[in-house]
Amino acid sequence: DGFDVHQIRCSYYSVLNCDDDAYLAARAIQFFAPGIPQVYYVGLLAGKNDDEMVKLTGEGREINRHNFTISEIEKEVQKPVVQRLLKLIDFRNDYPAFNGEFIIENAKDNEIKLTWKKDDKFCTLNIDLDTYKSVIEYIDENKNIVLYNI
Helix, strand or coil, X not given: CCECCCCECCCXXXXXXXXXXXXXXXXXXXXXXXXXXXXXXXXXXXXXXXXXXXXXXXXXXXXXXXXXCHHHHHHHCCCHHHHHHHHHHHHHHHCHHHHCEEEECCCCCCEEEEEEEECXXXXXXXXXXXXXXXXXXXXXXCCCEEEEEC
């Protein structure tokens, strides 16, 4: 049935219907939440459910544990969704406001607004939950406000 006490038996990308924008919106929420986000390699490569391995092994947990070959990795890392995710990871790793104060902003029912502030830096994640459009507004090194469409 795809669920046990310990995990959902589905890849992160597949559970979001392989919708790039929905996947990146979900990852952006994860990255803006307090703490240190983790991304397993299947998620990093926007891996889909590995139904063949489940059938081969009879083990449901194999659904989200595909063992990528080097050639598969080289191909998958070129996908636009993976490139967009890598850029988002770089932003999360490098932007200084993530070491500051976290704020959940007031938003409409179909929106999410999460902000980090530190000193003269801030970044706000804006997600439209109807369209999954995700935009980060932030201050760059020249003190300009920048809109980054994830």
